[in-house]
Amino acid sequence: MAMLSAKVPGAVSLAWGLPSFRTPQYIREGVIERLNQDPDAGKYTLPDGLPEFRELVAAKHLAETGIQVSPDDNIMITAGNMQGLNTMFHTMLDPGDEIILTDPCFPSHIQQIILFNGKAVYWPLDEANNWRLNLETLPSLITDKTQAIVLVSPSNPTGKIFTKEELLLVGEIAFQHNIFVIIDDPYSSFTYENKEKFFNLASVKKYQEHIVYLHSFSKAYAMSGWRLGYMIMPQELKQEAIKVHDATMICAPRISQLAGIVALSSPSPHKEEYSSILAKRRALMAERLTNIPHIFSWQKPEGAYYMFPQIVTNHKNSTSFAIDLLNNAKVTVTPGSAFGPSGEHHVRMAYCVDEDTINIAFDRIENYFSIK
Structure with missing residues (x-):
């Protein structure tokens, strides 16, 4: 369109x-300063990103969720959440494998799954109750081909914030079936009068080995053109995902990673x-x-x-x-x-x-x- x-x-x-x-101006000015001072600003980084940036991401994740993650074992810097999800689907999908998507969902999730010969399995939301999760139907969608459930909260396109109780049940169902929950999080900074309702399932230690958390700088930092995000995932999964990431783009743009360092090193008024x-x-x-x-x-x-x-x-x-x-x-x-x-x-x-x-x-x- x-x-x-x-x-x-x-x-x-x-x-x-x-x-x-x-x-934001502080990010633009901070990048200019680093470009002038850093002789390596125009070069590749390690495939999983600049160590300084990954350390800042780990600190941010700890502050927001209470969960300690390793910058080296669990974090990979991506060119936005779309590239991160593309890497993740490429990593975990064999032909015919299934990913459960809320319905409605973000169109690129559907397209990416199909590109890797996977199957998008639709989990209809309850429109009559303002698009709430229909937890009664979720277990019946899980098969031996299911690799993950994808959640976006607040949701695109509905704007729905899934409740803590709902998300904990999704986490438990995924845990019991030994599948992943992939959390695509571009919008958690925009919850308006519903801040108390927002809950991040990545804050539950029990499910840590079953969660892939992706955060994008595109929306909350107005950096859509910088193409920057990060993934937090279990160590074994990172070891495989980084092979795909390295083979497809080597690393996220260094200049964007410098912008991310500035963003996470400063207050965000x-x-x-x-x-x-x-x-x-x-x-x-x-x-x-x-x-x-x-x-x-x-x-x-x-x-x-x-x-x-x-x-x-x-x-x-x-x-x-x-x-x-x-x-x-x-x-x-x-x-x-x-x-x-x-x-x-x-x-x-x-x-x-x-x-x-x-x-x-x-x-x-x-x-x-x-x-x-």
């Missing part, structure tokens, strides 16, 4: 989850600022959606920065609806079908864009459906 939108003059986009924020701005944008989009109940039905997201409204106006499917909206109203949204079977008849709207873009988009939607 982003590529189609680029071909429509004057189109406004709610499709791409790209934060409108600029990379920008996170509260970003969260406050996003909360206002969420309220604006909620207000605009409330005004058009004949087009969309919606539920308030608890975190991340997406709305996932259901299309209630007459339509064939979410893809034709989105393309029609782009061509005729010059508004870009993402078809819900991209996010799995349960996403059909929905669209994803990102409120990480500025308020003017949100207002222009909804003005056009209202106008289009008033004359249609």
